[in-house]
Amino acid sequence: MNKAIIVTGGAGFIGANFVLDWLANSDVTVINLDCLTYAGNRENLASLEGDARHIFVQGNIGDSELVRGLFTQYQPCAVVNFAAESHVDRSIHSPEDFIQTNIVGTFRLLEAARIYWGGLSDDDKAAFRFLHVSTDEVYGSLKKDDPAFREDNKYEPNSPYSASKAASDHLVRAYHHTYGLPVLTTNCSNNYGPYHFPEKLIPLLITHALAGKNLPVYGDGQQIRDWLFVVDHCRGIRRVLEAGKVGETYNIGGWNEMANLDIVHTVCDLLDEARPRADGKSYREQITFVTDRPGHDRRYAIDATKIEKDLGWKPQETFQTGIRKTIQWYLDNPEWVANVQSGSYRDWVEKNYAERG
Template sequence: MRILVTGGAGFIGSAVCRHLVEKGVERVVNVDKLTYAGNTASLQSVADRPNYAFRQVDICDDRAILEILRAEHIDKVMHLAAESHVDRSIDGPAAFVETNVVGTFRLLNAVLEYWRGLPKAEQERFRFHHVSTDEVFGDLPFDSGIFTEESAYAPSSPYSASKAASDHFVRAWHETYGLPVVLSNCSNNYGPYHFPEKLIPLVILNALEERPLPIYGTGANVRDWLYVEDHARALEMVVTRGRVGESYNIGGRAERTNLSVVESICDVLDRKRPRGGGRSYRELITFVADRPGHDRRYAIDPSKIERELGWRAQETFETGLARTVDWYLENEWWWGPIRRQRYAGERLGSARKGAA
């Protein structure tokens, strides 16, 4: 296989690239614009491998994408490039429309032109895998319901609306032009190399620095959590074995309230890096005003991918969280420079950015 991964310097994208390269895929080409969340240091372990290449290109540059597809003889595209932080989408939705909607549209055009020029046998092997989120389905009551592949779309934020739009464009390119696509929608990911404005790394690092651990509202909002390396394995299965035109929900079967997630992190840190005086990190928990349009609950049913492709999450939330905390304790070389820099005029760890 010769796979092009868009957004491969991001959190999930870098996990996918590391997984594919280390598994020995013939060629993995990472295309990333390198916005604030893209970090080539996340690929340090595979950067010198002969089957890996990095190209700093914006997916909105369809001509450059087309040239890479042709030069590298790509037969699979895994599209992960996206703006993905809900708070940022509320403060500045234009970037989300540009990357997630317009960028996907331009990428689809380049891929379609490339695919049409392939010999028949190569056309049949080709796949375009669009990686999306469970947030496109809106939210659920606290006590009932679960998202399936047939759930209606009901996005609540500018971020989820932009991802929903990109999902629809991908399906339209399949139905209208015959492009062989597969789609997947995942629950909240966590694990190593997660950008420090997101909930779990933010709480870990704020706690280590004795900063407040901000939680929106009462912390009752519920999310399903998926360890990123489990997700990378699932994505490989979808792009190689998924049925054309189908979508697959990928979740960890690990629903937790935001408050319980933060408390679990505190408890792990209490064991691994105790505070002075016998105090618990839970004392740093701070409740802040809720954000607009905050979805109550996400819950995803991964039965289809488990049944059809044989995928199962290998990490429980408890084992995955322990591995994640260990990684952040051991890898300040990666997160330290990010943590110290300023972006968007605001320090990481504020009550507004990255609250639960």
């Protein structure tokens, strides 16, 4: 079998970080399939220009003919599926996109993988892996004192986004149990870090603060999330791909539960140090509370004991070290930020937050 892997959604936030991390640690070629929607950005991969180990293909995982052709041409030993619509607020405004990409797209990718895998030699069949990257949101919401999500928690998705991801997880499981396809699933907590599209909380806070805009906080800001530095997540995925038990699910979390308002205060305080406002006031002055979004889950938390116990992975970054690296990256890359903040992005921010004011 050729030394190549297919990475879907590899120009997005987590996918691009994974591709960069993979090629920094391996000579195995990456076939990077991304349809370059608003959140997919070739600039994320600029450092790989001219690198023969990175082959970029613009296309959709729902394009069965294209995907089957990639399997035939490159004979990969693994697929890592990041391709997904992933923003809860967008799923509330436009749920159909999430059904098409996250459910139908995953189904078509699985079908192509199943057909390809079925034609391999016994040794290559045994070596092949289909790793599906999912989210802690499929488990629903936790009360304040509930134990963190484990891999055997029942699924209780509460948004069109999380419901579509839950459906894709079930399809992956079914393809293993029905056809024997050697699958792995990872469910991660909230990621943050470089190349994060600025509709999500942390990059939105950084970019809005520097631009002198309001820092919108949903409801009372006491929604609790577990935060995982994206490079730690990428290391976890590599470890699951390398040593995970076929058919198993591994939760990848950062052991960093924090309320959203505490995140906002931390970002403001670090920006006060690194890039003080011209008037000498704190960025906290820009905090504005807005109406909460429908169906907003109160708390997510990941119990990452299994991956640490079985595979020896644990995060290397604390939230304090990771958030400093993240803020510094945004301060050092203003051109990247300006380029992704297109008219369509501005229109979306206006639509999503103005009506909550």
